[in-house]
Structure formats: C-alpha cells, structure tokens
Amino acid sequence: MDVNIAPSTRPRASTGVHPSPDSAARFAASRSPRLETEHLSVHFEDRSALDDVTLRFFPGETTSLVGPNGAGKSTLLKCLAGILPPTHGAVRLDGEPVRRPSPRVTYVPQRSDVDWRFPISVLDVALMGRALGASRLWPVPHRDRRAALTALGAVGMQSFASVQIGALSGGQQQRVFLARAILQEADVFLLDEPFSGVDAPTQSLVLEILAGLRQQGKTIVFATHDLAMAQESADACVLLNRRVVASGPPAAVLTIANLQATFGGAALTPGMLAMGR
Amino acid sequence: MLSTLTEPLAHAFMQNAFAAIVLVGVICGVMGVFVTLRGLAFMGDAIAHAVFPGVVISYVVGGNFLVGAIVAASIVSLAIGVVTQSGLVRNDTAIGVFFVGAFALGVAIISTQQSYARDVTNLLFGSILGVSRDDLALTAVVGLGVLAVLWLVRREVVTISFDRTYAQSRGLNLWGWDQLFLLLLALTIVISLQTVGNILVLAMLVTPAATARLLTVRLVPMIVVSAAIGACSGIVGLSLSYYRGVSSGASIVLAATAIFIAVFLFAPRTGAITARVARRLHFGHPERDQCAEDQPAAEARGRWA
Incomplete structure (x- = not known):
C-alpha cells in the first residue's frame, strides 16, 4: 500500500495501471523530489494525528490530498x-531538513482561520x-505594489483592490489568497481545502492558475473533499486517514477498495462510489 | 464659545491636564484599534487591573511605579499564558482568575497604608489635576515610544491579527509577537493610570476604537479617527469636569461613550437610525421602486409574450 508518489505520465490519460515500484524508483532517481516526508508521525497529547507518513512531491507536479475529516490533511500540510x-x-525540502517555515514554501490556510x-x-x-x-x-516599495496589482490581475481581482476583504464572496477571497501566495514567489504551494465553499467559475479559475504554476515547475499540494477534482486536476493523489492508505496516479489510487479503506464503507456515498472504479 | 475652551488653560495644572489627556487619548486610541480588532478587550481590562499591585508596591517602597507596573503586568500575562497553554482552562477563565487575584493583592497591600482611601481613589479613578511637568514628560516619552515600536512592527501585528496561521507559515513566532504586543499594551495602560485611572482606562482603549470601526472599514483611517475621538473625548470631558465639578476620569469616559452612542445611532450608512431613515426615504420614491419591482415582471412578459 505504501507506494511513493510517482510522477504521472503525460498526457494524463488514466491508464488504470499502478506503476510498479520498480518503474517508480527509476523515475524518482532521474528527478529528485522537491519536498518529501520520511516516516512522519504527529501525536497530539494522547491522540495520533499522523502515523508513519512517507511521501514525495516533485517539481511541476500537483498532488491532491483526500481523506475524511480528522484524517490529518491539515496536520500534514x-x-x-x-x-x-x-x-x-522528518520533512525535507530539496534534501534539507525543514525545521522552521521557509520562504520557499507558501501556505494558503483554511478560510475559517481568518478574521x-x-x-x-x-x-x-x-x-x-x-x-x-x-x-x-x-x-512597501512601488515595484512590490505593482507586482501585487499584477498578481491580483492574474486571479481576476484587480478591480477589487481597494475593497475590504470581508465584503468579497468566498471564491473571491480564495483568489486574493492565491495572489498573496504567488507574490511570495515560492516553489511549493500548499493549499488547505481551496475549493470548499467556492462557486464553480472560481473553481475553474483557481484550477487554471494552479495549472499555470505547475507549468512553471512549482510543486502544488492541495487538500480536497471533491473526488472528481482530486482525480482530474492532479498528477498524483494521496488517500490519507492518519496513515497513507494509497498514493500514486489518481486513477490507480481512487479505487472503491482504497476509498472504503480510507473513509470506511458506511461513510461512502453513492456519488463517491461512482467516482471510484 | 472659544473662551469656554481656553479659559481653563489659564491655570498651569489645567494645561498639564489637557496635554496629558490629549496624549493619553491619542495613544490609547491607536493601541485600542488593535485591542478591539484582536478581541483583546478583556485582556486589556485584565492588564489594567494586573498592574495595580505593582503600582502599589512601588508606591509603598518608594520606587518607580512604571517599573513596578511592568513587572506586575508581565508576571500576570505570563501566568495567564502558561495556564491557558496547559489546555485545562479556557483563556478567558484564566484571565478572570489572575486579574482579580492580582487586583486583590494590590488592595490588600494598600489597605495596610495610612492614607488608604485617598490613595486608592487616585489609583482607581485617576488624579489628572495632579499631573506634573515630569509626569507629562514621562507620559510623552513612553507613549511616543510605544507608538514608534508599534509603527516598526506594524506589518507583523497586522498579519498576526488578520491571519494567524498564515503568519505562522511566514515564520513569525506568534508567542513572542503576542508578548511584545501585551508589553506595549501594559505600557499604554500604565501611562494612562494617572489621567483616567485603573478602572476607566479600558474605556479609553475600547470606546474610541469601537466608534472608529463604525465609521470606516480601512485600517489607517480607523487609527486616525480613533486617536481623534480619544483626544476629543478627553478635551470635552475635562472641560465638562472643570465647569461642572464632576470627576474628570468619569466625565472623560462619559464623553467617549456619548460619542459612541451618537455614532452608533446616526453614522452615515451604518447608523441604527440613519440606515432605517435611509430605507424609509428610499421607499418614498414611488417611480424608482416601481422600476425595480416591474423589471422582472416585464422581462417575464417579454419572454412569454
């Protein structure tokens, strides 16, 4: 089960074939991961939030993180x-252990964390x-202001520049946070549920922006509840429930058996089952 | 009219008093913006009471009351932090436990002194008419120092107030920055003690900022308006106190409260009454309302005709 994320083949046609550990290892050897975790465990007091999580995230690759509430998605991010x-x-960024936040990694928190x-x-x-x-x-220097306006333009929010943040819709707020992340000029983008409570046009706009960042060689990891998005908009998918249930190309990971192992059979809705195959 | 304001200034002690209350009004107005935005009103109240034993002890031993106040505030805010971090007690409960405890300690110590009643009244409600040139200089230096530090760390304070998790992801040490902010808050409260006193200082921190928030949704205008309201309520309250013989601390706070109520009721757009009147006036335009109502109907007719 504990397969490392291998970069998917492009075009992203779902082959339904799980890459053998052998080929994954070969691929990994040719490109080093930007970000990796090694037997990562997190315990809160008496409760274990993450258990023995070993994952790798490559440049130019988008990874979706799927799991039930309390599965440790936010903790992992x-x-x-x-x-x-x-x-x-440990967590490693380009092979170096991460001990404190790095400016090369940007994090877009869940909406509920914000005043x-x-x-x-x-x-x-x-x-x-x-x-x-x-x-x-x-x-703040003038060039940074111009850069901020450009980044807001890229997410379609330039005309809202002087509006108070709370007056925007959820989707618009998410786009502003994405602009903030882009301005940080990081190599790794971590997004905690960027699509929850967001309208459909914003979803596709955000996905477009993420695709552009991926094209630039950025590493993107996003947590989501939306299985369709986890499958269609990512190169790799991680099923998480405190430990890694499965990881790899989405088509190979999002099987009924894996989803049941992640969410528990009873919690699976018919819609989710229709997604798996 | 103008002479009503200038007449008290003929007395030297009133000059000092006016200068002190304008300084305190501005400094509390600025700090209060962050106190109210971060929901720290209760913490502000706690620190105002927590400095009490420190002030009393330094008064008894004849030391510098500023030092005593800072030490006491640091000990109490640290104790609150430690107890909260244990996860066994809620933050506001911990604040409640420690600030009343510290306050009682102050009362206990001062009650052993001879001049108990007068000293306690001065500390609790301020003695603005007794502000000397030296007190004024101390207030100005410490207050401007607080504002200068706040200005230097403005970006960190704003980021932490707005989005704590993001601030953490940028490598900001939340605990350290919170402690720095509480230290600035403690200094603000200490220099306000003599003018408005221990109990009423909370009003100077909260009321002008709350009023300003009703008038603007931008941070910098909010700070400017809050400082202006703080200074104005000081001047109005002190004048009233001079002419009517009312306790100065109380009349300053009452002036601030009156401004808040007036703005709450009559602010353009957000006022409880003005907004209602605006709606009434709007419904008084039959043709405009007609248009708004008929549009969907006309559209529907057009579609189905």
Whole structure:
C-alpha cells in the first residue's frame, strides 16, 4: 500500500495501471523530489494525528490530498509548511531538513482561520506576500505594489483592490489568497481545502492558475473533499486517514477498495462510489 | 464659545491636564484599534487591573511605579499564558482568575497604608489635576515610544491579527509577537493610570476604537479617527469636569461613550437610525421602486409574450 508518489505520465490519460515500484524508483532517481516526508508521525497529547507518513512531491507536479475529516490533511500540510514540528520523522525540502517555515514554501490556510472583519483591503492582503520582508522604516516599495496589482490581475481581482476583504464572496477571497501566495514567489504551494465553499467559475479559475504554476515547475499540494477534482486536476493523489492508505496516479489510487479503506464503507456515498472504479 | 475652551488653560495644572489627556487619548486610541480588532478587550481590562499591585508596591517602597507596573503586568500575562497553554482552562477563565487575584493583592497591600482611601481613589479613578511637568514628560516619552515600536512592527501585528496561521507559515513566532504586543499594551495602560485611572482606562482603549470601526472599514483611517475621538473625548470631558465639578476620569469616559452612542445611532450608512431613515426615504420614491419591482415582471412578459 505504501507506494511513493510517482510522477504521472503525460498526457494524463488514466491508464488504470499502478506503476510498479520498480518503474517508480527509476523515475524518482532521474528527478529528485522537491519536498518529501520520511516516516512522519504527529501525536497530539494522547491522540495520533499522523502515523508513519512517507511521501514525495516533485517539481511541476500537483498532488491532491483526500481523506475524511480528522484524517490529518491539515496536520500534514502544516508539517510540510514547517509550522508544526513532527513528533517523529522528518520533512525535507530539496534534501534539507525543514525545521522552521521557509520562504520557499507558501501556505494558503483554511478560510475559517481568518478574521474576515479585519479592516484590510484586498491589495494589502496580497501585499502581505511581500511586505513582511520589506524595510520596516519605509512604505512597501512601488515595484512590490505593482507586482501585487499584477498578481491580483492574474486571479481576476484587480478591480477589487481597494475593497475590504470581508465584503468579497468566498471564491473571491480564495483568489486574493492565491495572489498573496504567488507574490511570495515560492516553489511549493500548499493549499488547505481551496475549493470548499467556492462557486464553480472560481473553481475553474483557481484550477487554471494552479495549472499555470505547475507549468512553471512549482510543486502544488492541495487538500480536497471533491473526488472528481482530486482525480482530474492532479498528477498524483494521496488517500490519507492518519496513515497513507494509497498514493500514486489518481486513477490507480481512487479505487472503491482504497476509498472504503480510507473513509470506511458506511461513510461512502453513492456519488463517491461512482467516482471510484 | 472659544473662551469656554481656553479659559481653563489659564491655570498651569489645567494645561498639564489637557496635554496629558490629549496624549493619553491619542495613544490609547491607536493601541485600542488593535485591542478591539484582536478581541483583546478583556485582556486589556485584565492588564489594567494586573498592574495595580505593582503600582502599589512601588508606591509603598518608594520606587518607580512604571517599573513596578511592568513587572506586575508581565508576571500576570505570563501566568495567564502558561495556564491557558496547559489546555485545562479556557483563556478567558484564566484571565478572570489572575486579574482579580492580582487586583486583590494590590488592595490588600494598600489597605495596610495610612492614607488608604485617598490613595486608592487616585489609583482607581485617576488624579489628572495632579499631573506634573515630569509626569507629562514621562507620559510623552513612553507613549511616543510605544507608538514608534508599534509603527516598526506594524506589518507583523497586522498579519498576526488578520491571519494567524498564515503568519505562522511566514515564520513569525506568534508567542513572542503576542508578548511584545501585551508589553506595549501594559505600557499604554500604565501611562494612562494617572489621567483616567485603573478602572476607566479600558474605556479609553475600547470606546474610541469601537466608534472608529463604525465609521470606516480601512485600517489607517480607523487609527486616525480613533486617536481623534480619544483626544476629543478627553478635551470635552475635562472641560465638562472643570465647569461642572464632576470627576474628570468619569466625565472623560462619559464623553467617549456619548460619542459612541451618537455614532452608533446616526453614522452615515451604518447608523441604527440613519440606515432605517435611509430605507424609509428610499421607499418614498414611488417611480424608482416601481422600476425595480416591474423589471422582472416585464422581462417575464417579454419572454412569454
């Protein structure tokens, strides 16, 4: 079960064939992973949140993270971001152990972590991607402002630059956070449920942006409840329920047997079963 | 009219008092913006009470009350942090336990002193008319220092207030930044003690900022408006106190409260009454409402005709 993520073959036709460990190993040898976890475990007091998670994430590859509530998706993303120190095991960025958050990794938190009533404009939220590193004495340089407006333009939010963030719809807020992440010029994008509570046009716009980032060789990991999205919009998929149930090309991972092992048979809805094969 | 405001300034002690309350109004107004935005009003109240034993002890031993206050505030905020982090007690419960405890300690110590009643009144409600030139200088130096530090760390404070998880992912040490903010808050409260006193300082922190939030959705205008309201309520309250012989701390706070209520009721767009009146006025336009109502109907007719 514990198969490492292998880069999928392109075009992403679902072959339905699980790559043999042998071919995966060969492929991995030719490209080194950007981000990897090694026997990662996280314990909160008496409860285990993640158990022996070993995964690899490659440049130019999008990985979807699927699992029930409480499966440890957010915990894993926080470990990858360097926010949460693992109890056992390690996270490596380009082979170097991650001990604290790196500017090369950007993290888009779940919507519920944010104070939406805070009086801050869309432009200033996007600028956070740059401003934290700027000089304390001077205002944010003009080129950073221009870059922020460009990034907002890329996510279709330029005309909202002066609007207070709480006045936007959920989808628009998500796009502003994506602009902030882009401005950070990171190599790794970690997104915690970027599609929950987001309208369909925004979903496709966000997916388009993520596809563009992937084209630039960025590593993208997103957590989702949407099995269709996990399959169609990612090169690799991880089924997580505290431990890795399965990982690899989505078509090979999202089988009925694997989904039942992840979600428990009773929790599976007919729609989810229709997705698996 | 103007002479009503300038007449009290003929007295030196009133000059000091006005200068002190404008300083305190501005500094509390600015810090209060972050206190209210971060939901730290209760924590502010706690620190205001927590500095009490420190001030009392330094008063008894004849030391610098600023140092005593900072030490006491640090100990209490650290104790609250430790107890909260244990996960056994909620944060607001821990605040409740420690601030009343610290306050009682202050009362216990001061009650052993001879001049108990007068000292306690001065500490609790302020003695703005007794502000000396030296007090004024101390307030100005510490207050401007607080504002300068707040300005230097503005981006971190804003990021942490808005989105804590993202701030963490940028490598900000939340605990350290929170402690720094609480230290600035403690300093703000300490320099306000003499002017408005231990109990009423919370109003100077919360009320102007809450009023400003009703008037704007932008941070910088909110800070400017909050500071202006703080200073204005100080001037109005102190004038009223001069002419009517009311306790100065109380009349300053009452002025701030009156401004809040007025804005709450009559603010453009958000006011409880103005918004209602605006709706009424709007429904008074038959042709405009007619249009709005008829549009879908006309569309439907067009589609099905």
